[in-house]
Amino acid sequence: MKQHPHADAKASRAAWLDQRQLPLLWAAGMALVILLVFNKVNGTPKHALVFNEMLLHLVHGRFDLDPATIGSEAFVYKGRTYAYFGIFCALLRLPLLLTGQIGLDLTKVSMIFAAALSLGARLAAARLAMNRVSGLSRELRWIILGAVAFCGESIQYLRPSLFQEVCSWGAALSSVFVLLAVRRILGPCPKVGHLYAGMALTAGLALLCRVSFGLGLYAALGLMLVIEVWRGRERLLDLRALAPAMLVLALFAGMAGAVNQARWDDPLAFVPMRYQTLMGQANPDRVVRVARYGAVNPIRAPFALQYYFAPIWVVRDGSGRLFFQQAQLDLFDSVELPPSSFLLSDPLLCVLAALGLGALARRRPGPADAALARGALVGLALPGAVMLCAISLTFRYRMDFYPGLDFAACIGLAAMSREPRLQQARPWLYMAVGGAVVSLVSLILYGYAPFGPALDLDMRNGWITPMVETAHGRDPFIGHLMPDGRRLDVPSANPR
Numbered sequence: 001m002k003q004h005p006h007a008d009a010k011a012s013r014a015a016w017l018d019q020r021q022l023p024l025l026w027a028a029g030m031a032l033v034i035l036l037v038f039n040k041v042n043g044t045p046k047h048a049l050v051f052n053e054m055l056l057h058l059v060h061g062r063f064d065l066d067p068a069t070i071g072s073e074a075f076v077y078k079g080r081t082y083a084y085f086g087i088f089c090a091l092l093r094l095p096l097l098l099t100g101q102i103g104l105d106l107t108k109v110s111m112i113f114a115a116a117l118s119l120g121a122r123l124a125a126a127r128l129a130m131n132r133v134s135g136l137s138r139e140l141r142w143i144i145l146g147a148v149a150f151c152g153e154s155i156q157y158l159r160p161s162l163f164q165e166v167c168s169w170g171a172a173l174s175s176v177f178v179l180l181a182v183r184r185i186l187g188p189c190p191k192v193g194h195l196y197a198g199m200a201l202t203a204g205l206a207l208l209c210r211v212s213f214g215l216g217l218y219a220a221l222g223l224m225l226v227i228e229v230w231r232g233r234e235r236l237l238d239l240r241a242l243a244p245a246m247l248v249l250a251l252f253a254g255m256a257g258a259v260n261q262a263r264w265d266d267p268l269a270f271v272p273m274r275y276q277t278l279m280g281q282a283n284p285d286r287v288v289r290v291a292r293y294g295a296v297n298p299i300r301a302p303f304a305l306q307y308y309f310a311p312i313w314v315v316r317d318g319s320g321r322l323f324f325q326q327a328q329l330d331l332f333d334s335v336e337l338p339p340s341s342f343l344l345s346d347p348l349l350c351v352l353a354a355l356g357l358g359a360l361a362r363r364r365p366g367p368a369d370a371a372l373a374r375g376a377l378v379g380l381a382l383p384g385a386v387m388l389c390a391i392s393l394t395f396r397y398r399m400d401f402y403p404g405l406d407f408a409a410c411i412g413l414a415a416m417s418r419e420p421r422l423q424q425a426r427p428w429l430y431m432a433v434g435g436a437v438v439s440l441v442s443l444i445l446y447g448y449a450p451f452g453p454a455l456d457l458d459m460r461n462g463w464i465t466p467m468v469e470t471a472h473g474r475d476p477f478i479g480h481l482m483p484d485g486r487r488l489d490v491p492s493a494n495p496r
Contacts (some may be wrong), residue, residue, distance in 0.1 A: 009043040022123045026116075029149035033115045036158045036443060037108050047071060047162040048105040054090040056095055063262050072282065073162075075263075075275040082263050084271045085166055086256070088209035092169075096398025108160045112220055113169040115154065115444045121175035122406060124146050127415035132186055136416065139425045140159070142430050151435035153402050156442040157395075162305050163451075167399045170210035174380075174403040175203040176233055177217050179225070181376045182410045185369045193241030196225065200245040212383040214256070214392065214401050218249065219380025221402075222326035227371050271295065273391075283453075286333050289391065293331060296389045300331050304388040308398060311339035314454070314463040325455070327481040334392040334453045337463060338445035342401065344438045348431040353405045354424070355412030368411050377411075380404040395446050455481045 053069050064080040075082045081432050092110055096102045126148050148154065153171065153290055157164060180199045199221050207214025225242055232239050251413045257267030257437055264272050273286075280286050293299065303324055306312055312323050313335065322328070339457035342350055360374055384401035387393075416422055448467040450457060456478045457466040479487040 009101075021141065022120075022127055023147050025148075025149045029119050029154055030112075030116055032150070033119075033154070034112055036155070037160060038111055038379070047073065049103070050085070050162055051165075052093055052096065052102050052104075052106075054083065054085075054087065056102060057133045058087060059097070060089060072278045073276075074278055075272065076265060076277050077272075079397070082275075084276075085162075086208045086210060086214075087256040087259060088205055089165055089169060090221065091208075092334050107162070107165050109170050110165050111158065111160055113451050114172040114277070115158070115185065118168070118172040118175040118283060119149060119154055121172070121179040122153070124181040125175075125410050126407065126413065126475075127140050128179070128186060129410040130141060130181055135414045135420065136423060137415065137425060140423060140428060143425060143428045144352075147324070147348040147428075147432035147435060151340055152342070152349060153399065153406075153440050154439075155436070156340075156345055156439040157399060158443055159396075159446050163394075166210050167396045169215035170206055171399045171402055173202045173206040174213050174217060177206070177220070177298065178403055178407045178410070180378065181220065181380075185222070185376065185411075186414055187369065187371045193244060195415055196221070196228075196242055196245035197248060198225075200248035200252075201256065204248055204255075205238050207252055207256045208259075210216040211256075212386045213403070214384070216379055216382040216403055217252075218379070218399075219382050220376045221245070221249065223375030223379055224372050246249075270315075283333060285329075289331070289333065295391050296386060297331075297391075298389050300390070301388040303327050303331065304390075305425075305477055307339075307393045308388075309333065309341050309343060311341060314339045324366050326456060326483070328453075329481065332391060332393060332453075333384060334394065336392075336394040336451065337449040337454045337457070337466060338442065339394060339463060340395065340398070340438075342398070342405070345435055345442055346405070346439075347435050348428060349405055349435075351431065352387055352409035352412040353414060354371050354408075354411070356408035357412075359411055360408075361414035368414055373411055375405060375409055380407045389397070394451075395442075397451065450476060452477075453481070 003318055006176060015106055016457045047070060050065065053065055055061075057064060064082055065074075067074055067081045070081060070083050073083060074082055089110065093102070093106055096106065100356075124144060124172055130136055130144065157168065177199055180195055182201070184192065184199075199217075203214065203217035206217050212482070218355050219309055223247065228242060241313055256270075260269050262266045263269075264275070266272070303313070307323075313328065315323050317323055340483055359368065360370065360377065381404035384404055387397045387400045390397070445464075445467055450466055450470055454463070456479065458469065458478045459465055469476040479489050481487050
């Protein structure tokens, strides 16, 4: 029976769309990223030339900075001023040094490149996972990839700043690592040695960028290599393929240790908060807090969990104080605006991640290599776990949760063939559209949110007030609130 020509044309168009899913969505996503990064809301980043000066000093074998360049973020040790940031973002500016344009602010351009790399890797990882699913409709594939391109991680953190650039590149490197890990775990992967060497390179670069990401990638790869060694302990020739990855990990760990040694005389010290003296002067309760609880402490996790997933901390109780206000003052240097939740900005990702966790909890997790997947997930969840225990809670620190969420979501996607009832497109469409809307609103709020403790801002008329004041060019800072209830009339240590 001869097929109708219109049916042939329709099938041809469908095949064309399937082939072009990733490039089209990547291009559309990057067009939106560029538009948002260069919008007027974000303005000119503060401390924009820190990494430019860091590079200038690095080529002369120095790690200190001009105090005026780093401002209140300065760490002072033995009379010299340092930044705690890794050297990765400084090395990205090598083209400026070679062309004599070292005074050019590259913050926004750098963030766009980070977003491009991250989006490309996450789309590729999602596509790879979906290829393991039988019967997944073309509509649902578009919805899932669209959520990757326009929700949460891709949209809501595009506020150019010194701090955000570091987080963006840490997340981008982690996305590449997750893609390579998914390729190994979902297999087949004939060039295992090359793949692990690539994972080691991204882990090493992440360690030089932002330590929380770097430690997570090191842990994930380390556990995967241990499993590979255990499996192949009787095949020494096969194990030789893992040697380059181990060598790369050791090389970058040595580089990070050398930087720390040059700065702080301690190869294991990444963020020695006791040397951040200017911040301590503006926030005198910090010294007591660090001495009592340290920079990372699990006692902070309960409050941090609701901050990241169910932010009721901005709601006032019957006495007019914020919920858990005393916990904020006692345990944290800073709890920043705006409030948000992964369940609202990334609902589709969270559901897929839950499916992935459920699959890995079963004895037969579907198409994934269970042992490698579980080892990788433990490491990739480490950055988020560190943020749950950290002394500060900020909007941008949400990015540390995405390596674990993205990886678990890919495992969940690959396991969807076991759950045909979950392949109805409409619920996923609602989640994708809702997440995109919330993410865009969150970006707008983040663009106007002052850095620093929310309790130091005028929130008497609600948590939205500081953003409104900032949008109108007014400073919402009303003094630093101490744990004993006193409010110090000192300049804000964390201006917008």
